[in-house]
Amino acid sequence: MIRIEQDAWRKMVAHAQVTYPNECCGAMLGTIDGDAKTVKVSIELDNAFEGVQQERYELRPRDLMNADRAARQQGMDLIGIFHSHPDCDAYFSATDLKNSFPWYSFVVISVKNGKFDHANSFLPNAEQTTANEEEMEHPAVSPAA
Amino acid sequence: MAKVLIPTPLRQYAGRNDSVEATGATVGEVLDSLTGQYSELRHHLYSDEGKLRSFVNVYVNDEDIRYLEKDSTPVTDDDTVSIVPSIAGGHRGY
Numbered sequence: 329m330i331r332i333e334q335d336a337w338r339k340m341v342a343h344a345q346v347t348y349p350n351e352c353c354g355a356m357l358g359t360i361d362g363d364a365k366t367v368k369v370s371i372e373l374d375n376a377f378e379g380v381q382q383e384r385y386e387l388r389p390r391d392l393m394n395a396d397r398a399a400r401q402q403g404m405d406l407i408g409i410f411h412s413h414p415d416c417d418a419y420f421s422a423t424d425l426k427n428s429f430p431w432y433s434f435v436v437i438s439v440k441n442g443k444f445d446h447a448n449s450f451l452p453n454a455e456q457t458t459a460n461e462e463e464m465e466h467p468a469v470s471p472a473a
Numbered sequence: 474m475a476k477v478l479i480p481t482p483l484r485q486y487a488g489r490n491d492s493v494e495a496t497g498a499t500v501g502e503v504l505d506s507l508t509g510q511y512s513e514l515r516h517h518l519y520s521d522e523g524k525l526r527s528f529v530n531v532y533v534n535d536e537d538i539r540y541l542e543k544d545s546t547p548v549t550d551d552d553t554v555s556i557v558p559s560i561a562g563g564h565r566g567y
Contacts, residue, residue, distance in 0.1 A: 351563060360481075377561065384563030389530040390537070393557045396480060400491070405481045413564040424562035429528070431482035432560075 329364045330408065330433045330449050332356070332466040336370040341444045341469055343372040344412035344437040350381035355395035356408040356435065365407045365433055371395050384423070385411045408433030408449075415440050420450040420459045428452040433462055444469045475503050477554045486513040495554075500531055501544035503554055518556070528559040 332340070336356065343352045357369040373395065377386040387409070396406045409432055413419075418438040420428075428434055430452050438445040449464040474494040479487045487493055488511060495510070497503035504525075508515040518529055525531065531538045532555040538546045548554060 377563075383565045384561065386561040387559075389557045389559060390532070390535075392560065393530075393532055393555050396478070396555070396557070400478075405491075407481060409560055411562055416564050419564075421562065421564050423565060427528075427559070427561035429482055429558040429560055431485075434562075 329463045330367065330435070330465070331364070332367040332370075332435070332464070333358075334467050336367045337466045339372065340370045340410050340435070340437065343370075344410075344439045345442060345444060347375070347412065348439045348442045349414045351375060351377075351383070351385040351412050351414060352437075353385040353387055353409065353411040355387075355392065355406055356410055356433065357395065357399040357402065357404045358407050359404060360407060367407065368404060369399075369402065370410065371398065382414055406432075408435060410435040410437060412437040412439050418446055418448040420448075420452075420461075424450075425452055425456060425459050428456060428459070430454045430456060434459070435464070474550055475548045475552045475554055477503060477507050478556065480556055480558060482558070483514060483517055483556065486517060487511045497548060499542075499544060500533060500538050500546045500548055500554065503548050504531070504544075530557040530559060531555070532557060 355371045356367040358367040375385045376388040377384045399406045418436040437447045449462040450459040452459040495506035
């Protein structure tokens with residue numbers, strides 16, 4: 329279960345919309361209580377993919393390291409990654425799975441025609457052979473957002 | 474001893490610690506010390522051939538060891554070693 333708080337969610341959606349038609353990416357910081365994660369802060373990160381960014385994203389390891397450091401400084405943990413799918417649904421593709429990392433939650437945000445459409449969260453298994461959809465709670469997105 | 478920062482997904486294999494003190498004069502020695510303390514970590518960091526997995530990035534302070542001396546990169550007691558996974562994706566491939 330992952331719950332995303334208002335300010336973190338607002339920034340995630342804004343990042344996905346502003347970077348459209350490219351895929352965006354970022355880190356989610358928060359707290360863990362058993363199987364439940366709460367995202368309190370989101371950090372917009374650069375898509376470092378050197379090819380067609382409408383189809384792919386890549387996190388710069390240095391950026392992920394800095395996001396982890398920021399989490400530690402704020403007494404939180406880096407608990408997941410978010411990225412967007414422009415003009416397609418928020419599924420977890422084979423490419424997403426193959427290049428993921430177990431335990432992190434992966435929130436996928438669908439942006440269609442530049443506007444938020446829907447989102448899902450996924451948890452890759454330890455072998456990265458499959459990812460289960462994770463129950464997610466997030467604030468509603470205003471049509472004017 | 475150097476401080477090794479453990480990313481959240483690997484803490485379950487490191488006694489639930491977010492950092493571990495490890496001995497060694499090089500990155501290779503420090504990671505050996507780490508996996509000597511927590512043997513389950515070895516499988517997640519190294520291939521069966523004993524090489525650091527390609528999706529595992531290691532930094533000494535702010536420097537990526539791939540651009541330094543890789544496993545032979547010197548480490549002092551004041552250094553922080555960070556383990557950072559490579560993460561990417563894309564909607565094609567569904």
